[in-house]
Amino acid sequence: MAAPVEFYFDFASPYGYLASTQIDAIAERHGRSVDWHPMLLGAVFRVTGGQPLTGIPMKGEYTAHDLLRFAGFLDVPFRMPDPMPMHPVAAARAYYWREQAEGPGPAKVFAKAMLHAHFGEGRDLSRPDAIAELADAAGLDSKAMLEGMQSQSVKERLRSVTEEAIGKGVFGSPFVIVDGEGFWGADRLDQVERWLTTGGW
């Protein structure tokens, strides 16, 4: 069995969302699973001097348009969240709490629900109570989740994944690693797919 594809993203990253709607199916076509690794892009930007795309003159307006168009190209729902970028910490902690409590499979299911709520419906998930609402809707124990999100082990896990990501050269979201080969951007998924097919070129 080939190694899982690694998928790094930030819950506040719209291109991360677009990639999240495709990556599992792409990997599956090549007999691979995908390990999801939510991380905090803000920590990366402190290293690279990067900034959210939407704040840059000309590029910001283009990006808003590109996102809607790209979502249409992929035929996935997209509604511009306000604010964008939101604070992704609560969502990322909720993910790692689910992972610790139930394992990566259920964590991924809840990650998809959060990403859909944020980018498919435009809901702000910056605050833990917004996450709790989603947990309730999914039939999860939102009280346990809110408590778990404050646990030291969850906070530590998010911190260590983010540091590990930086160590692997992850400087943006989404970032996909296939057998050590890193691809940045929802617009590299065609190359990810070819790499999975051929192992390089």
Added chain:
Amino acid sequence: MAAPVEFYFDFASPYGYLASTQIDAIAERHGRSVDWHPMLLGAVFRVTGGQPLTGIPMKGEYTAHDLLRFAGFLDVPFRMPDPMPMHPVAAARAYYWREQAEGPGPAKVFAKAMLHAHFGEGRDLSRPDAIAELADAAGLDSKAMLEGMQSQSVKERLRSVTEEAIGKGVFGSPFVIVDGEGFWGADRLDQVERWLTTGGW
């Protein structure tokens, strides 16, 4: 006859080069011609605060790797120029001199020769004498070209195309406009092609 596709790029932009190897064939498949518009990205960066990708921590190293891989994906030659980015003014002026002297068709042919020399062979074209060598090799009158590159009308044309580009929201290279719809990046050519097919989605 549908309007030409507009192709904006900077001669020092490696992703502009990658797109230049594809855009005419893409447009041709849909019965369109392409108007090439070399411009100066430096003037745009003064508006947006942008900077060459290669100077950004982490992103710079990734970009060098991505370019080679992307060129392989497209099966076009690529050799990292030194310096990168070069000064693109001489190449852009040579283009517009050819355009004024012979028209856009011959100018495009010479543009392709310059892009290939720079990104396919890694040759520095910052200095006019490097452009003159290419002109000689192409059987052109290099002395007339060097003189023409200094003419007021050529300098003015490059300046006005660059200003026009900024006015149209062009903030990066390559930038393709199809019937008023702008696409930034060599990684949007799949969307450009779909847009040419469907006129939107």
